[in-house]
Amino acid sequence: MLSYLLFIATIGGIYGLLALSLNLIWGGVGMVNLGLAGFFAVGAYASALLTTVGHAPIAAGWLMALVAGGFAGLVVTLSTTRLREDYLAIVTLGFAEAVRLVASNEIWLTRGTDGISGIPGPWKRALGPDFNGVYFLIVLLAVLVVFFVMRRIDRSPYGRVLRAIREDAQVAQVAGKPVLRFKTEAFVLSAAIAGLAGALYGHFTSYIAPDMFLPLITVYIFLAVASGGTGRPAGALVGAYMVMTLLESSRFFVEWIPGVTAVQRASLKELLIAVALIVVLRLKPSGVLPERVPPAPRPS
Amino acid sequence: MTTIRIGRRAALAAGVAALASPAVVRAQADPIKLATLTPLTGAGGPYGPVMAKAAASVVEEVNKAGGVLGRRIVLVSEDDQTNPEAAVRAARKLIDVDKVAAIMGTWASSVTTAVAPLCWESKTFLCTVSGADSITLLPHQGFLIRTQPNSKLQVTRVGEFILSLGAKKAFTMIPQTPFTQSTFDVLNQVLPKGGCTHQSLIYDDKKTTYRTEVDQALRTSPDVLLANGYTPDTVVLLKDLYRAGFKGKILGFAYSINQKLVDQVGQPEVVEGVYTFAPSPAEGSGAFEKVKAGTGSANPDPYTCQVYDHTNLVLMAIANGKAATGEAIKDNIRKATVSGGKVVDNAVDGIKEIMAGGKVDYAGASGPCDFDEKGDILDCKFRYEQIKAGKFTLVKIA
Numbered sequence: 001m002l003s004y005l006l007f008i009a010t011i012g013g014i015y016g017l018l019a020l021s022l023n024l025i026w027g028g029v030g031m032v033n034l035g036l037a038g039f040f041a042v043g044a045y046a047s048a049l050l051t052t053v054g055h056a057p058i059a060a061g062w063l064m065a066l067v068a069g070g071f072a073g074l075v076v077t078l079s080t081t082r083l084r085e086d087y088l089a090i091v092t093l094g095f096a097e098a099v100r101l102v103a104s105n106e107i108w109l110t111r112g113t114d115g116i117s118g119i120p121g122p123w124k125r126a127l128g129p130d131f132n133g134v135y136f137l138i139v140l141l142a143v144l145v146v147f148f149v150m151r152r153i154d155r156s157p158y159g160r161v162l163r164a165i166r167e168d169a170q171v172a173q174v175a176g177k178p179v180l181r182f183k184t185e186a187f188v189l190s191a192a193i194a195g196l197a198g199a200l201y202g203h204f205t206s207y208i209a210p211d212m213f214l215p216l217i218t219v220y221i222f223l224a225v226a227s228g229g230t231g232r233p234a235g236a237l238v239g240a241y242m243v244m245t246l247l248e249s250s251r252f253f254v255e256w257i258p259g260v261t262a263v264q265r266a267s268l269k270e271l272l273i274a275v276a277l278i279v280v281l282r283l284k285p286s287g288v289l290p291e292r293v294p295p296a297p298r299p300s
Numbered sequence: 301m302t303t304i305r306i307g308r309r310a311a312l313a314a315g316v317a318a319l320a321s322p323a324v325v326r327a328q329a330d331p332i333k334l335a336t337l338t339p340l341t342g343a344g345g346p347y348g349p350v351m352a353k354a355a356a357s358v359v360e361e362v363n364k365a366g367g368v369l370g371r372r373i374v375l376v377s378e379d380d381q382t383n384p385e386a387a388v389r390a391a392r393k394l395i396d397v398d399k400v401a402a403i404m405g406t407w408a409s410s411v412t413t414a415v416a417p418l419c420w421e422s423k424t425f426l427c428t429v430s431g432a433d434s435i436t437l438l439p440h441q442g443f444l445i446r447t448q449p450n451s452k453l454q455v456t457r458v459g460e461f462i463l464s465l466g467a468k469k470a471f472t473m474i475p476q477t478p479f480t481q482s483t484f485d486v487l488n489q490v491l492p493k494g495g496c497t498h499q500s501l502i503y504d505d506k507k508t509t510y511r512t513e514v515d516q517a518l519r520t521s522p523d524v525l526l527a528n529g530y531t532p533d534t535v536v537l538l539k540d541l542y543r544a545g546f547k548g549k550i551l552g553f554a555y556s557i558n559q560k561l562v563d564q565v566g567q568p569e570v571v572e573g574v575y576t577f578a579p580s581p582a583e584g585s586g587a588f589e590k591v592k593a594g595t596g597s598a599n600p601d602p603y604t605c606q607v608y609d610h611t612n613l614v615l616m617a618i619a620n621g622k623a624a625t626g627e628a629i630k631d632n633i634r635k636a637t638v639s640g641g642k643v644v645d646n647a648v649d650g651i652k653e654i655m656a657g658g659k660v661d662y663a664g665a666s667g668p669c670d671f672d673e674k675g676d677i678l679d680c681k682f683r684y685e686q687i688k689a690g691k692f693t694l695v696k697i698a
Contacts (some may be wrong), residue, residue, distance in 0.1 A: 001396060001397055002396075003396045004392055004393055004395075004396030004397045007389075007392045007396065008389070008392075011389065097506075101504060104476040105476050105502065107481065112476060112478070112480075112481070113409075113410060113476050113477050113478050113480070114413065114432070114434050114478045115384075115410060115413055115414070117413060117417065117438060118417075118439075205388055205414070205417075205418075206417050207384075207413060207414050207417055209384055209410045209413065209414065211383065211384050211385075211408075211410045212383075212384050212385045212414070214383065214385075216383070217385065247389070248389065248393070251378070251390075251393060261349070261353075262336075262340055262348075262349060262352045262353075262377040262379070263340050263341075263348075263349040265340075265377075265379075266340035266341050266379035266381075267341070269379070270341070
């Protein structure tokens with residue numbers, strides 16, 4: 001049981017990183033990034049390939065995931081500088097699908113739909129059954145570091161500019177803020193975090209395949225950020241764990257319901273998740289931990 | 301201030317998860333636990349539910365006859381959602397919380413490849429119906445068997461059947477899957493021997509129309525077209541082929557061209573004359589009749605028959621090994637099909653014979669169930685059908 005809880009807590013932490021990444025870009029700058037699964041995949045593949053084919057140490061793989069995710073983010077922002085809102089959403093969604101298609105068809109590089117198996121985990125052989133525990137601590141550390149960086153940004157003048165751009169990019173531009181630079185930087189940072197999450201995922205489960213990076217994962221993270229609280233790092237993190245808890249605890253709830261078949265149970269599980277999220281958003285429309293905008297410092 | 305809040309929320313989340321567990325933890329005290337991990341939702345949705353039912357029917361019979369090693373058997377059925385990410389979470393729950401000895405019935409190849417490492421690392425036995433060649437080549441240390449013939453064997457038979465239809469120009473339309481490359485390799489080898497040329501294209505299985513792909517295929521004027529996708533995309537593909545006025549023969553695998561597809565297409569003329577192909581269950585055998593009775597289905601599909609066999613084989617392996625662990629199953633799974641042993645078609649008779657000190661030779665619903673050292677099935681028959689007036693009619697079993 002403990003090792004299962006640790007497993008779920010670890011996957012929850014990885015969802016948490018994705019939620020922090022999305023919160024920065026969606027909650028912070030107001031750019032809708034539906035391509036989260038794509039950046040997640042880029043990081044996972046970058047690290048998996050570097051450590052399996054390239055035999056590099058795992059830490060190098062993680063670093064590579066950050067760089068590859070960030071680079072993908074840079075390419076996407078620079079090629080979409082004129083797009084806003086719905087249009088950006090469409091292009092980023094297309095980006096994620098393109099990544100998935102490249103991963104399934106460029107067999108020489110990604111081994112296609114067979115996926116990459118045997119991705120090494122840190123000290124996996126030596127740790128044996130304790131691996132889940134140690135890996136949880138690694139992910140927790142990554143989550144905490146990213147969380148504190150996000151909170152620092154959120155409360156700094158930099159974060160205020162991001163929020164200003166979210167509210168009205170034109171006004172921010174008029175106030176002399178280089179909007180494009182801010183947007184690009186935030187997007188690159190967000191994509192790099194998503195890439196890191198992908199790498200952490202791959203080295204944890206030891207196997208990745210294109211089918212793991214379907215848009216469903218982006219939907220889960222949007223649900224997490226929306227129900228946790230858009231625009232507040234703590235909200236995103238809480239939301240991610242909330243979604244993960246719902247996904248997993250619903251397994252056990254439906255086992256208690258007597259007289260239903262396995263299929264009905266599976267459908268009930270999905271229903272339960274949907275209802276719970278609707279209830280949360282009905283009671284707390286701006287999320288469990290709504291955004292708090294600190295007052296700007298007064299000139300003295 | 302904010303950090304303290306997280307601590308509380310996280311603790312609450314952990315608390316909820318912990319609260320959900322006691323019933324499960326309590327239940328695992330004595331009985332033997334086995335699991336099915338079949339697709340109850342997603343692309344495999346038409347198959348998974350009946351598969352789980354077949355396994356449940358075996359467990360029920362054995363429990364009625366007193367269980368194995370004097371212990372009752374509990375079957376846990378989880379949904380793999382035909383999605384490797386969800387399947388890994390479900391498998392983790394089965395292995396860590398339910399502590400099952402074996403997981404049976406993984407269907408999609410990507411799901412099996414994702415779940416297999418968790419199984420061999422935790423010494424849990426895995427029985428699968430996935431066909432991709434790469435699966436039995438994984439370093440599974442014996443913790444995996446599959447009752448589905450690998451794609452090389454299957455596609456060779458498909459190629460021979462295409463030739464028997466008198467084809468001169470064959471065309472394959474297939475999405476990118478773990479068996480795509482081996483399908484091309486095998487067909488490019490088999491078809492030219494019979495004087496038939498072969499061309500192919502790979503399509504994206506998430507698209508909503510295949511008009512361009514169909515045009516591209518028809519430009520080569522093929523006389524036989526192999527539609528080698530899953531049900532949702534094949535529905536679209538067949539409609540587009542009909543609209544484009546394709547007059548040649550269409551052939552597909554029965555896992556995608558099934559009754560559900562015929563119902564979804566809704567126009568009998570679209571699917572009229574389409575051939576289907578599948579590893580054949582051992583029709584008429586005692587085990588096959590038991591699958592029919594157990595699932596209440598007049599014409600159980602190969603996967604259902606295979607999961608019936610998984611459950612019987614695993615239970616007899618537990619009896620042979622005198623222990624309900626993945627390791628015991630691994631060491632004894634091949635002892636349920638000893639030639640010269642007493643021929644049985646269900647675990648109840650088999651367990652009785654084993655407990656009396658005898659040897660058994662299990663004759664399964666999907667075939668003889670003999671495995672090589674990699675875990676691949678040795679022998680299998682294939683079933684060819686054709687759709688006539690919306691009904692599947694038997695062409696031959698060979």
